[in-house]
Amino acid sequence: MKLRLEWLLSVVLAIVACVLVVMQAPQREPYPDTKLAPAGSSIEKQAEAAARFFGVELESWRYVARTRSNTDLRLAFENDLVDPRWQLRDSFSYVAQFFGPGRDRCVVELDLHGRVVSFDNRASREPAEAMVGGPSLAAEARLIAMTAYERIWSSPYFSGERDDYGFRLTADAVLERDGYAFEWTSGPDRAGMLTWKLRFLVRDGSIVHFQISPMELEPLRAVNRARDQQYQLAFLLALIVGLVAVISAVVIMLLNLMRGRLPWRFVIRSAVLLSIFIVLDFAMGERYNRLLIALRGDYPEIVLLLTGAIIGPAAALAVMAAGRATRVATDFRRWLGMEDFLQLKWNKASVTSSFIAAFLTACVWLGISYAILAVSLDSLAESLTLASTVLDVPPIAGIYSLRTLAILLIVLFGFPVIKAHVRNRRLQALVAVLAATTGCVLVSLIEYPIGSLLLEALAHGLLLVYVYHRHGVLSAALGAIAAPVLGRAFVFFERGEFEPQAWGLGVLVLSGVALGVCTLLYLRNPSREEELRLSQEEFETLKRESERHLVSRREALQGEFALAEQAQRRMLPDHPPRVPGLEIASVCLPAQQVGGDMFDYLMLPDGRWLFCVADVSGKGVSASLYMTMLKGLLKSVCQVRSDLCDIASTLNQHLYRITGRQSFVTVVLAAFDSATSQLEILRAGHPPALHASASGSASFIDSQGMGLGMVSNALFSKKLNTVRLHLAPGDVVVLYSDGVTEAMNRQREEYGPERLEQLIKQEGRGNVVDILERVLAGLRIFQDGAAVHDDVTLMVLRARKDAVAQAADEQHLVAQTPASFSAPAAVAGPPG
Amino acid sequence: MSTSDASAERGGDLRDFAKEDEALTEGFRATEETRGDVVLLHLEGFLDAHTAAEFESTMQRQVDTNAVRLAVDCEKLTYISSAGLGVFMSFIEELREKGGDIRIGALLPKVRQVFDILGFTEIFQLFETADEAVRSFQEKE
Numbered sequence: 016m017k018l019r020l021e022w023l024l025s026v027v028l029a030i031v032a033c034v035l036v037v038m039q040a041p042q043r044e045p046y047p048d049t050k051l052a053p054a055g056s057s058i059e060k061q062a063e064a065a066a067r068f069f070g071v072e073l074e075s076w077r078y079v080a081r082t083r084s085n086t087d088l089r090l091a092f093e094n095d096l097v098d099p100r101w102q103l104r105d106s107f108s109y110v111a112q113f114f115g116p117g118r119d120r121c122v123v124e125l126d127l128h129g130r131v132v133s134f135d136n137r138a139s140r141e142p143a144e145a146m147v148g149g150p151s152l153a154a155e156a157r158l159i160a161m162t163a164y165e166r167i168w169s170s171p172y173f174s175g176e177r178d179d180y181g182f183r184l185t186a187d188a189v190l191e192r193d194g195y196a197f198e199w200t201s202g203p204d205r206a207g208m209l210t211w212k213l214r215f216l217v218r219d220g221s222i223v224h225f226q227i228s229p230m231e232l233e234p235l236r237a238v239n240r241a242r243d244q245q246y247q248l249a250f251l252l253a254l255i256v257g258l259v260a261v262i263s264a265v266v267i268m269l270l271n272l273m274r275g276r277l278p279w280r281f282v283i284r285s286a287v288l289l290s291i292f293i294v295l296d297f298a299m300g301e302r303y304n305r306l307l308i309a310l311r312g313d314y315p316e317i318v319l320l321l322t323g324a325i326i327g328p329a330a331a332l333a334v335m336a337a338g339r340a341t342r343v344a345t346d347f348r349r350w351l352g353m354e355d356f357l358q359l360k361w362n363k364a365s366v367t368s369s370f371i372a373a374f375l376t377a378c379v380w381l382g383i384s385y386a387i388l389a390v391s392l393d394s395l396a397e398s399l400t401l402a403s404t405v406l407d408v409p410p411i412a413g414i415y416s417l418r419t420l421a422i423l424l425i426v427l428f429g430f431p432v433i434k435a436h437v438r439n440r441r442l443q444a445l446v447a448v449l450a451a452t453t454g455c456v457l458v459s460l461i462e463y464p465i466g467s468l469l470l471e472a473l474a475h476g477l478l479l480v481y482v483y484h485r486h487g488v489l490s491a492a493l494g495a496i497a498a499p500v501l502g503r504a505f506v507f508f509e510r511g512e513f514e515p516q517a518w519g520l521g522v523l524v525l526s527g528v529a530l531g532v533c534t535l536l537y538l539r540n541p542s543r544e545e546e547l548r549l550s551q552e553e554f555e556t557l558k559r560e561s562e563r564h565l566v567s568r569r570e571a572l573q574g575e576f577a578l579a580e581q582a583q584r585r586m587l588p589d590h591p592p593r594v595p596g597l598e599i600a601s602v603c604l605p606a607q608q609v610g611g612d613m614f615d616y617l618m619l620p621d622g623r624w625l626f627c628v629a630d631v632s633g634k635g636v637s638a639s640l641y642m643t644m645l646k647g648l649l650k651s652v653c654q655v656r657s658d659l660c661d662i663a664s665t666l667n668q669h670l671y672r673i674t675g676r677q678s679f680v681t682v683v684l685a686a687f688d689s690a691t692s693q694l695e696i697l698r699a700g701h702p703p704a705l706h707a708s709a710s711g712s713a714s715f716i717d718s719q720g721m722g723l724g725m726v727s728n729a730l731f732s733k734k735l736n737t738v739r740l741h742l743a744p745g746d747v748v749v750l751y752s753d754g755v756t757e758a759m760n761r762q763r764e765e766y767g768p769e770r771l772e773q774l775i776k777q778e779g780r781g782n783v784v785d786i787l788e789r790v791l792a793g794l795r796i797f798q799d800g801a802a803v804h805d806d807v808t809l810m811v812l813r814a815r816k817d818a819v820a821q822a823a824d825e826q827h828l829v830a831q832t833p834a835s836f837s838a839p840a841a842v843a844g845p846p847g
Numbered sequence: 848m849s850t851s852d853a854s855a856e857r858g859g860d861l862r863d864f865a866k867e868d869e870a871l872t873e874g875f876r877a878t879e880e881t882r883g884d885v886v887l888l889h890l891e892g893f894l895d896a897h898t899a900a901e902f903e904s905t906m907q908r909q910v911d912t913n914a915v916r917l918a919v920d921c922e923k924l925t926y927i928s929s930a931g932l933g934v935f936m937s938f939i940e941e942l943r944e945k946g947g948d949i950r951i952g953a954l955l956p957k958v959r960q961v962f963d964i965l966g967f968t969e970i971f972q973l974f975e976t977a978d979e980a981v982r983s984f985q986e987k988e
Contacts, residue, residue, distance in 0.1 A: 630929065632929040632930055632932065632933040632936075633896060633899075633929070633930045633933060676936050676937050676939070676940050677933070677937050678933060679929075679932075679933060679936060679965075681929065681964075681965060699966075700964065700965040700966050701964070702964055703964070719966075720966060721965065721966025721967075721969055721970075722965045722966055725936055725965075725966070725967075725970060726969070726970060730969065734966060734969050753928070753929065757928065763893075765926075765957075804895060804896065804897070804928075805896070805928065
């Protein structure tokens with residue numbers, strides 16, 4: 016509940032933050048009084064607008080070339096300036112080249128009438144030609160400016176400084192007469208676009224500026240071909256690895272989705288997180304980058320080196336420890352629906368899936384460390400880049416190697432996770448390296464200008480999702496919020512002003528606080544999963560206990576069943592009644608301890624004896640319960656009704672209501688009138704009774720009748736009739752359940768009514784108990800040890816030779832349970 | 848089915864056990880086939896107390912997917928016990944309330960006899976073939 020609340024809160028806050036940031040972003044305007052050239056106008060138009068303002072005619076602003084490799088940018092312009100007021104007319108060419116992925120090495124060449132002045136902010140401390148002496152950038156810039164504009168302005172002075180995105184040259188050319196000044200700023204922005212700003216200051220205080228940004232860039236081959244090829248190859252390789260990784264991750268994810276192993280809510284929730292982050296990133300990314308670059312600052316290189324080497328890994332370890340200590344990962348995983356996904360046993364696709372697992376791990380570690388590590392990493396990279404300049408090695412090599420190293424370290428920290436998924440040690444290493452490379456590619460892509468914004472956001476989002484999923488809300492909150500927040504904070508402290516965007520920052524901070532508080536609250540909740548985590552010992556103990564419990568439970572159940580069995584057996588009459596003119600013997604053998612078969616003898620109100628064999632559909636406990644009910648029903652019905660059809664209909668009425676068609680009962684009812692020796696038989700869904708006359712013929716007594724409880728009484732009664740027959744002395748009637756006729760042998764042949772008929776024909780003389788036992792013996796021989804699947808119930812009625820009633824001696828026969836039947840038998844019969 | 852195949856190779860005593868097992872648990876199969884808005888269930892083997900549960904889940908699946916017109920092909924159904932009949936019984940009312948029915952085709956004589964004894968012929972429409980059972984639904988449309 017709390018977790019949900021927490022998420023809801025932070026998601027809402029994050030959305031509010033995004034909306035605020037996005038809404039206020041267009042209002043960003045560093046120069047409030049500026050009269051801008053019409054938006055969307057071309058370079059030429061903007062320049063003309065500015066020139067018009069000054070009364071300067073801009074004859075040409077020629078774009079000569081813009082060329083670009085993966086890391087370098089070269090821009091060349093030719094400019095003709097005419098100022099009719101001072102009859103000045105001049106032209107110069109300007110070539111700027113920016114090197115390195117950060118575009119932080121810059122070479123500018125100014126060509127004034129064939130006089131070339133070059134400026135290199137890195138390699139060349141000695142300015143060419145006119146640049147003499149000054150070690151500082153500002154001095155260099157001033158020299159350049161003075162040289163370049165000597166002929167244009169009488170007393171110009173320039174200043175140069177390094178800026179967020181490289182360097183900035185400012186020419187404060189104060190015109191004594193009119194009091195104009197202008198500031199000229201140029202340099203690449205984060206995405207590698209050249210921003211060119213001219214800011215004119217007029218004496219009355221108003222400011223105009225025009226900005227040429229961003230400039231379109233196009234690929235190039237001309238500059239530094241050898242280095243280009245080197246970079247392109249590295250880039251291509253990295254791109255291929257990255258694409259393979261991403262595509263296979265997506266494919267595996269989709270496959271798992273289709274197989275139903277990965278819940279859709281994972282995708283949906285991840286998408287939500289991702290989109291939030293993308294919006295955040297677009298809004299905040301620039302500031303974040305500014306932070307990175309600013310922190311790189313003007314510190315001595317050794318400091319940067321140490322910072323990178325110590326703080327980076329230390330910060331990563333700290334974040335890792337925090338993630339472990341909080342252990343909210345599981346909850347998040349559950350929230351995301353990833354739980355099952357990660358717990359899958361990967362057998363067939365173990366290589367790919369391991370790779371994915373490791374890839375995720377790498378991303379995760381990258382993600383949590385990114386915000387903190389990247390700063391020091393970049394510092395380190397910076398120093399290496401500097402070193403590489405001195406060593407004349409491509410600067411990118413330093414960054415690449417460093418990143419690879421760092422991510423390898425990161426993956427090694429996450430190695431336990433890889434181990435959990437990959438058994439083979441070599442594979443583990445391979446997976447780690449692959450994952451590291453992939454992570455490296457993703458990070459490197461961020462450094463690249465081509466469409467990098469989208470890629471960066473995507474990478475950030477992926478990282479974030481997996482940070483969440485592996486290391487919990489807290490570390491994810493750190494990663495997600497720290498970067499933009501720190502960026503914003505930096506801007507705040509640097510400028511000392513609270514920009515409109517800072518409102519977004521406030522909300523973000525707030526959401527972070529809310530998230531943190533909720534997380535802490537949640538962590539204090541004692542019912543957490545880790546408390547359920549058991550040590551091996553505890554597990555063993557618990558296992559033993561549960562086994563013991565199971566055994567005792569089983570024993571208890573066995574006891575219960577024994578009691579039920581006894582109870583049910585007691586429900587069967589233990590001996591047949593003394594019925595004048597009739598010998599009776601019955602047996603009921605349940606296939607399981609309790610069963611659904613029963614038999615009963617009842618005296619009807621009209622003086623007839625009712626003999627009943629019933630079979631409840633199904634077997635076992637449920638059948639036995641219905642059977643018990645049937646017994647009671649029968650007993651009560653037979654106290655008031657004598658007509659067999661009435662009895663059956665009443666039973667049906669009750670059973671139809673009670674069983675709800677989940678069960679039904681078949682029954683055969685036989686009512687014997689001692690006075691007339693007449694037997695009336697009703698069959699309700701039950702196998703027909705067998706009648707064997709003393710003369711040796713036998714037949715089944717068929718009649719109409721559906722099972723009890725299947726249909727309502729209206730239909731049931733319509734399809735019901737009885738058969739009456741006169742029993743001659745020696746006639747035998749056998750009532751039985753389908754357990755007899757459907758008993759099977761090992762060849763799965765049924766015993767069948769024919770065999771029963773045959774047997775009764777042959778053996779239908781003598782004592783009813785003998786007949787009963789012969790039938791059971793015949794059945795046993797037929798079955799030949801095959802498993803018994805159904806209850807067997809048999810009732811044998813035999814008309815006495817002397818139809819006149821005689822007081823029969825009562826004798827209890829406790830039947831021997833036939834050997835093949837493990838279930839107990841209740842056989843009873845009068846003396847023969 | 849696969850266990851019986853595997854057990855056949857093991858031979859010896861195991862084979863007997865396997866056979867018995869098969870009789871208990873493996874002897875029944877219900878396959879579904881959709882014909883228009885009628886679902887035709889092909890039953891095969893022994894439908895007794897042990898296998899009734901499987902048939903019941905098959906039937907339940909139909910009810911759950913709102914397939915109410917069920918035709919049952921019993922051509923290969925060699926045995927049915929009261930528990931098996933109970934499954935038919937327990938679904939018929941619900942299906943009829945939903946405007947559907949269970950119609951049974953191609954009963955083997957022995958199985959048909961069980962239907963007769965129990966009076967199921969009064970409740971269920973029986974047909975000579977499964978196709979007729981399916982067609983009977985469509986004719987009434």
